[in-house]
Amino acid sequence: QVQLVESGGGLVQAGGSLRLSCAASGRAFSSYAVGWSRQAPGKEREFVADITWSGGSTYYADSVKGRFTISRDNAKNTVALQMNSLKPEDTAVYYCATRAAGRSRALRDYDYWGQGTQVTVSS
Secondary structure, three states: OEEEEEEOOEEEEOOOOEEEEEEEEEOOHHHOEEEEEEEOOOOOOEEEEEEOOOOOOEEEOOOOOOOEEEEEEOOOOEEEEEEOOOOHHHOEEEEEEEEOOOOOOOHHHOOOEOOOEEEEEEO
């Protein structure tokens, strides 16, 4: 069992930055890949970024590539999402979730989820 808690969301103007954090507790967190996804009102949840257990590989949605950076610190059981050059269309609830080795990056293959943190970008 892994418990995840997201933090760092808030209200920011377009062009600004936010840093989200995902804090984990429970067994073997460092053995999981971790992903961030988001869900805007009236829309389906979508993949944002993913990082492998070692941090050696990262993946991004095209919509955030070059603006967002995912990183992890296994010693502290945390994963961060640095979001720069934010746009109003980035407004959503952001979730972190774990992915077991060998599973795909489809959202259905993530197992443990946090409760989400709201990000609002004003124009």
